[in-house]
Amino acid sequence: MTPVATGLVGIGVLFVLLILRTPVAFAMLGVGFLGYWALEGLRSASGMLLTESYSAVSNYNLIVVPMFVLLGNIASVSGFSRGLYDAAFAWVGAFRGGLASASVLGCAVFAAVSGSSVATAVTLGKVALPEMKRLGYSAKLATGSIAAGGTLGFLIPPSTGFVLYAILTEESIGRLFMAGILPGLLLTALFMGAIWIVSVLDSSAGPKGEAVPLREKLARLADAGPLLAVIVISIGGIYVGVFTPVEASGIGAALVILVALLRRRLTIDGFKEALLSTLSTSAMLYAIVIGANVLNPFFAITRIPATLGEGLGALGLGAYGTLAVIILAYIVLGMFMDGLSMLVITVPVVFPVITALGFDPIWFGVVAVIVIEMGMITPPVGLNVFVVRGVAGDDVPLTTVFRGVFPFLAAMIIGLLLIIAFPGIALLLPNTMFG
Numbered sequence: 001m002t003p004v005a006t007g008l009v010g011i012g013v014l015f016v017l018l019i020l021r022t023p024v025a026f027a028m029l030g031v032g033f034l035g036y037w038a039l040e041g042l043r044s045a046s047g048m049l050l051t052e053s054y055s056a057v058s059n060y061n062l063i064v065v066p067m068f069v070l071l072g073n074i075a076s077v078s079g080f081s082r083g084l085y086d087a088a089f090a091w092v093g094a095f096r097g098g099l100a101s102a103s104v105l106g107c108a109v110f111a112a113v114s115g116s117s118v119a120t121a122v123t124l125g126k127v128a129l130p131e132m133k134r135l136g137y138s139a140k141l142a143t144g145s146i147a148a149g150g151t152l153g154f155l156i157p158p159s160t161g162f163v164l165y166a167i168l169t170e171e172s173i174g175r176l177f178m179a180g181i182l183p184g185l186l187l188t189a190l191f192m193g194a195i196w197i198v199s200v201l202d203s204s205a206g207p208k209g210e211a212v213p214l215r216e217k218l219a220r221l222a223d224a225g226p227l228l229a230v231i232v233i234s235i236g237g238i239y240v241g242v243f244t245p246v247e248a249s250g251i252g253a254a255l256v257i258l259v260a261l262l263r264r265r266l267t268i269d270g271f272k273e274a275l276l277s278t279l280s281t282s283a284m285l286y287a288i289v290i291g292a293n294v295l296n297p298f299f300a301i302t303r304i305p306a307t308l309g310e311g312l313g314a315l316g317l318g319a320y321g322t323l324a325v326i327i328l329a330y331i332v333l334g335m336f337m338d339g340l341s342m343l344v345i346t347v348p349v350v351f352p353v354i355t356a357l358g359f360d361p362i363w364f365g366v367v368a369v370i371v372i373e374m375g376m377i378t379p380p381v382g383l384n385v386f387v388v389r390g391v392a393g394d395d396v397p398l399t400t401v402f403r404g405v406f407p408f409l410a411a412m413i414i415g416l417l418l419i420i421a422f423p424g425i426a427l428l429l430p431n432t433m434f435g
Contacts (some may be wrong), residue, residue, distance in 0.1 A: 002041055007302025011033040016294075024341040025284070026039055027157050030290030035298040038112040052293040057286060060246065061166065061173055067249030068158040071230075072114030073274035075151065078260040080227045081123045081348040082110045087224040090193075090212040098207030098214075098397050099135060100145040101192045103128040108150030109224075110229045111156040113256065115163075117339070121150025121384050125391035130175035138205040139396050144404025146193055147388040148412075154249070154339060156184035157235055158249065160285060161343060165365045167289060168296070168347045170194040172362075173245040174238045175430035179362050183237075183370065187417065190411035198407055226259045239433055285340075291379065293343040299348050307363055309353040319357040323420070326350050327371055334375020338383050342372055363419075366426040370416050377405040 001009070010031050017027035030145050037045035056062075075081065088105035092098050099229050114120050125146045132142035154161045157177035166173040199206030211219075234252035236242035243251060260266035299305065312322045333342050347368070354364045376384040385401045392401070 007304040025287035027296040032295035050185040056293040057229040071253040083224040087220040090220040093209035094211040098196040104149040111153040115158040117153040120153035140404035143401040150406030178429040194407040236342040320378035330371040
């Protein structure tokens with residue numbers, strides 16, 4: 001069997017394993033090791049397994065993951081998410097769909113400490129969904145805004161998606177973090193615009209809230225101020241070159257623990273819960289990185305990426321035509337795979353094609369992450385949809401949540417097209433770092 005044929009069989013086996021709900025880390029590890037064994041022999045495969053596994057877990061940059069995850073978990077158990085939501089509602093709650101817009105704003109800010117779409121959706125969903133239900137918001141708008149807002153956790157730094165992309169492509173984590181800021185703000189604004197349009201078309205879907213006096217607005221903003229300061233210090237420090245991403249993650253985690261202790265919001269039980277959740281999430285991500293590191297050498301010797309590039313080149317679609325094909329493939333895969341799985345499996349295959357076409361790898365990282373975000377709210381998998389439905393309770397049908405995310409999918413498509421048409425949206429901040 002030729003290397004390309006072996007690679008195609010390996011990809012087929014990998015998808016079968018994922019359909020059978022095999023953990024993605026073990027699916028990649030098994031296919032990578034056995035495929036390498038089939039082509040290079042057991043001795044070479046065993047050596048590759050040992051060296052790649054050690055290389056993965058000893059990667060200094062991976063420290064970013066547990067530190068930022070700990071930061072988000074401490075913020076969650078300390079109740080800072082409530083303060084973010086209250087501050088956002090005070091400023092935008094008086095507009096049509098204000099409560100839903102406040103939820104999206106809260107998701108955007110909490111995304112800057114959690115780095116996880118699921119954690120963002122769960123944390124803000126528990127706070128916002130009961131309030132929207134109490135004030136008569138439609139279930140579609142309420143759940144759709146939380147599901148879509150939660151996806152911002154995969155784009156706004158510190159994004160675990162960017163960390164994995166950086167490790168897979170050997171790009172700068174700091175530059176990728178900076179590249180996600182303006183697109184994240186753009187999507188936040190587009191989501192709020194979608195909420196306003198839905199509320200104007202159906203006034204009962206998102207009624208106005210009561211206006212809040214300026215003094216109370218400032219008081220609620222001050223209450224959320226310490227967590228906002230932690231975000232500015234850690235992410236801003238990366239931008240100006242004071243911290244590396246690893247240093248920023250440690251400083252951010254330490255600061256949020258200090259703030260929680262000073263404000264007497266962190267209990268021993270809460271701290272234990274945050275630590276255990278951090279260990280669980282970090283172990284899962286480390287396992288995925290190990291699996292990806294074992295799978296990638298197998299893909300390399302099969303020449304699948306090179307063959308794919310040659311095949312796409314033979315179609316004569318040009319750079320942007322080829323990019324469109326890759327994006328469409330991502331959208332289809334996103335309907336059946338979770339975001340992290342799709343990222344670690346596809347990036348080693350398509351990245352050489354993208355760089356050969358002359359696209360900026362940092363910019364493509366943003367494009368890939370946004371398309372993966374879309375997969376988080378599209379049927380039939382739509383991980384964030386299932387998460388939000390679980391938070392909302394059995395009285396909200398799954399179909400209602402899926403219908404609720406359609407306006408936000410349209411907003412994401414508009415945002416994606418803008419970033420493709422104007423790459424500077426993603427590249428402005430990383431290109432001016434340390435300047």
